[in-house]
Amino acid sequence: MTRTKSPPSEAAVAPDAAEYAALVVELADHDRRYHTEDAPTISDAAYDALRRRLQTLEAAHPEFVTGASPSKTVGAAPSEKFTKVRHKVGMLSLGNIFADDEVAEFCARIRRFLGMAEDAPLAVTAEPKIDGLSCSLRYEAGVLVQAATRGDGYEGEDVTTNVRTIQDIPHQLNGKPPGVLEIRGEIYMTKAGFAGVNARQAEAGKPVFANPRNAAAGSLRQLESAVTASRPLQFFAYAWGEASQQPADTQTGMVAAFKRFGLPVNPLMVLCDSAEALLAQYRAIEAQRAALPYDIDGVVYKVDSIALQERLGFISRSPRWAVAHKFPAERATTILRKIEIQVGRTGSMTPVARLDPVTVGGVVVTNATLHNEDEIARKDVREGDTVEIQRAGDVIPQVLGPVLDKRPADATPYVFPDICPICGSAALREIDEKTGKADVVRRCTGGLICPAQAIERLKHFASRNALDIEGLGDKQIEQFYHDGLIATPGDIFTLAKRDARSLKKLKDREGFGATSVKKLFEAIDARRQMPLNRLIFALGIRHVGEGGSKRLARHFGSFAALRETARAAAPGSEARAEIENIQDVGGVVAECVYDFFAEPHNETVLDDLLKEIDPQPMEAIATTSPVAGKTVVFTGALERMTREEAKAQAERLGAKVAGSVSKTTDLVVAGPGAGSKLKKAVEFGIETISEEDWLARIAAG
Ligand code: IVH
Numbered sequence: 001m002t003r004t005k006s007p008p009s010e011a012a013v014a015p016d017a018a019e020y021a022a023l024v025v026e027l028a029d030h031d032r033r034y035h036t037e038d039a040p041t042i043s044d045a046a047y048d049a050l051r052r053r054l055q056t057l058e059a060a061h062p063e064f065v066t067g068a069s070p071s072k073t074v075g076a077a078p079s080e081k082f083t084k085v086r087h088k089v090g091m092l093s094l095g096n097i098f099a100d101d102e103v104a105e106f107c108a109r110i111r112r113f114l115g116m117a118e119d120a121p122l123a124v125t126a127e128p129k130i131d132g133l134s135c136s137l138r139y140e141a142g143v144l145v146q147a148a149t150r151g152d153g154y155e156g157e158d159v160t161t162n163v164r165t166i167q168d169i170p171h172q173l174n175g176k177p178p179g180v181l182e183i184r185g186e187i188y189m190t191k192a193g194f195a196g197v198n199a200r201q202a203e204a205g206k207p208v209f210a211n212p213r214n215a216a217a218g219s220l221r222q223l224e225s226a227v228t229a230s231r232p233l234q235f236f237a238y239a240w241g242e243a244s245q246q247p248a249d250t251q252t253g254m255v256a257a258f259k260r261f262g263l264p265v266n267p268l269m270v271l272c273d274s275a276e277a278l279l280a281q282y283r284a285i286e287a288q289r290a291a292l293p294y295d296i297d298g299v300v301y302k303v304d305s306i307a308l309q310e311r312l313g314f315i316s317r318s319p320r321w322a323v324a325h326k327f328p329a330e331r332a333t334t335i336l337r338k339i340e341i342q343v344g345r346t347g348s349m350t351p352v353a354r355l356d357p358v359t360v361g362g363v364v365v366t367n368a369t370l371h372n373e374d375e376i377a378r379k380d381v382r383e384g385d386t387v388e389i390q391r392a393g394d395v396i397p398q399v400l401g402p403v404l405d406k407r408p409a410d411a412t413p414y415v416f417p418d419i420c421p422i423c424g425s426a427a428l429r430e431i432d433e434k435t436g437k438a439d440v441v442r443r444c445t446g447g448l449i450c451p452a453q454a455i456e457r458l459k460h461f462a463s464r465n466a467l468d469i470e471g472l473g474d475k476q477i478e479q480f481y482h483d484g485l486i487a488t489p490g491d492i493f494t495l496a497k498r499d500a501r502s503l504k505k506l507k508d509r510e511g512f513g514a515t516s517v518k519k520l521f522e523a524i525d526a527r528r529q530m531p532l533n534r535l536i537f538a539l540g541i542r543h544v545g546e547g548g549s550k551r552l553a554r555h556f557g558s559f560a561a562l563r564e565t566a567r568a569a570a571p572g573s574e575a576r577a578e579i580e581n582i583q584d585v586g587g588v589v590a591e592c593v594y595d596f597f598a599e600p601h602n603e604t605v606l607d608d609l610l611k612e613i614d615p616q617p618m619e620a621i622a623t624t625s626p627v628a629g630k631t632v633v634f635t636g637a638l639e640r641m642t643r644e645e646a647k648a649q650a651e652r653l654g655a656k657v658a659g660s661v662s663k664t665t666d667l668v669v670a671g672p673g674a675g676s677k678l679k680k681a682v683e684f685g686i687e688t689i690s691e692e693d694w695l696a697r698i699a700a701g
Helices: 010-035 044-060 101-114 191-203 212-220 225-229 251-261 275-291 306-312 373-379 451-462 474-482 489-501 514-526 532-538 546-556 559-567 574-580 587-598 600-610 643-652 676-684 691-700
Strands: 084-086 124-130 133-140 143-149 155-157 180-189 233-243 270-272 296-303 322-326 330-343 349-360 363-369 386-391 398-402 631-635 667-670 687-689
Touching (some): 044 474, 101 306, 101 322, 124 275, 212 233, 233 251, 251 306, 275 296, 296 306, 330 398, 349 373, 349 386, 363 398, 373 398, 451 474, 489 600, 532 559, 546 559, 574 587, 587 600, 631 676, 667 676, 676 687, 687 691
Parallel strands (some): 631 667, 667 687
Antiparallel strands (some): 124 296, 180 233, 330 386, 349 363
C-alpha cells in the first residue's frame, strides 16, 4: 500500500501548472459569487471538490502556492452580516414528490394516519410553489415589528429594515388582526424585474445574477437597505408561525384572512377534494408555468383543515399534512472534460464530472455527480464524452448518460481508481456479510491518515447541525488543518490557549483580524457545554444521523453511560441488545456504535475532547407533559386514532413508545382485543389504562 506520493515528474508539472492557474481563477470567481453577490453558480459539494483539487495540486507542488492563493484567503461569511432571530415556531421545509401516482399515495397516507376510510372526503389545497426565499413577518397589534429569513428553520436573519422597503408588504395590517401574528410567505422577483436588475448590473459593469431566486436573495440580504429598495421584490403570503389567535380554522380561511389584512396572496390556489382534482390543478399550473410572471418549481398540496394539520403533525422537519409536487428536472448536454474523485468523511469516493459550463434552468453548471463506480460503468460514461445532465431544484446536478454518436474516437472506458487520490491508500469495496455483495461505494482505507477524511470529519464536527461553531466553516477548517493547527476535534477547543502562546498569532493572518479571532474563540467556548445529542451527531459515527443521535442521547442521558455500554457492546452481548432495542435504533446502528468505540484512535480522540468539553443532557421535549420521559406501549385496537398517530402524539409529548412490554415500561395503553402484552403488563405490575384515560391524561397536561 503506497501512502506517500512520489515526486512529480518534470513532464507532469506543466499541465498541473496550467490547471492550477485556471483553478485559482475559478475559485476566486466562486468565492466572489458566494460571499459578495449571494449568487453561487455551483453546489457546495462541487465547490468543495474544486477546493480539494487545489489542495492536491498544492501538496504536490508547494512552489505554486503564493499569499494570494485561494487556500490562504478566507471570505467573510455573509451570515455574519445580520443579527440572528430565533423562530418561536420553526420554519420547516416540505417533503418532495415527483411522480403522478405519489399524489394518491400522499392522500392515502393521510387518510391511513387519521384512520379515515379510503374514500372519505379529504379537502386539500393546491397552489404554486414559488421559487424565491421564505420570510417570516411578525406583526404585533397589526404593526410590522420584525422580518426574518428562514435560516436553518430554527434561527434566521433579521432583515426587518430591508423588508420595510418592499412595497407589497404592509407596515400596518388592515382590519382586526390578532395581537401577535407571524405571516410567512415567499419573497420573489418577477422574471421581468430580474431582467431589469441584470440589465442595470451589466450596464454598471457589475456581475449579473444567475436567476430570479438568487437575485431576490441577494437583494434582500443587503447591508444597505437602499439597495434592497431599488430592487423589485414582491411577496406572497401562504403560511403562518406564532399567532395569538387564529383568524380561521382552514388553510383557505387563513389565506383569505391574510388577503383581508392587506397581504398579497397567490391567485392560483384552489381547494380540491381528491387526488385526481389535485393532479388536474398540478397540470393546469404546469401549463401556465412559462406564462406566469414569476418562477415556480412545483405545486404545493396542503390539508385544508387546521385541526387535521395539527393531528397530522411533522415527520422530522417536514409536515405530514403538506407536500411539494416538483416539476420534472431540466436537462442539457455538454462535454465531460474530466472525472475526478471526491473523498468524503467516511472515505467514500464519489466521482464528480467536470463539465464545460452549461446553463440548465437558469443556473450555470460546471460539475455534476456520477454517483458511484457502478453507475459510471453501467452508463459507460467516458472522459471527452458529450453527456446529458439534469438539474432539479437545489440538488447536485447529475449525469444521465453519454450521447453516443458524439463520442470521440479515442475515448476509453473509465477505470475507477483503486487507490485514494488524496492519500494513496488502498480503496476497497466492502463486502456485505449478509448479502455477500460488494458495497456500491468504494472507500479509502487510510482512515485518519487520509487528509481528505480527517478534514471532512472536522467539517462535520463543526457543521451547523452538529456543533455549529460560527466562524469555523469549511474554509477555516481546511486552512487550520493544512497549517497543523487542528487535527482532531479536541484541538478546536485548545486553539485559543495555543494561540496565546504562539508567536504567529491567528489575528495576524490574512483574512483574520483581532475581532474575528475573538469572536471565533468565543463561539468555540460557547460550545463547551453542547447538548449531548449534538456531540453524538458531531462524532460522525456511520449510520448515526441527527435522529439516531437524539435517541441515543435520550436513552443514555450522559456521554459516559453511552460510552460504557458501547464499549461493552460486542456482538451477542447484553449491551449490544440494549442499544439495538432502543426504539428506532436497531442492529446496524448498534454495530456502528460498537465499531466506533472499539477503534483505539477514536478513544484517544474522545479522551482529548472530553478534557475540554462538558456535554449537557439533551433538552427534553415537552418536559411539562404528564407523559414526558415515560415509556409507553400501545396494544389492542385504538378507536379514536390510528396506532401511527398515537405514537407520533406520544413522542411529541416527550414519551418513548416501545413495541413490547418490559420491566422498563411505565404505561400500557390497552384497547379492545389486547392480549399477551396486556397480560405481561399485569404480571409486571405496570400501570394499564384505556385509550379514553390516555386522552384525558394528555389533555390534562
Ligand atoms: S408552505 C410547513 N407554500 O418551499 C411548510 N412553501 O420546500 C410551510 N415555498 O421553505 C411552507 N412556495 O420557502 C409553502 N406555496 C408555498 C410555497 C412554499 C414556496 C417554499 C418555502 C419553503 C420551501 C419548502
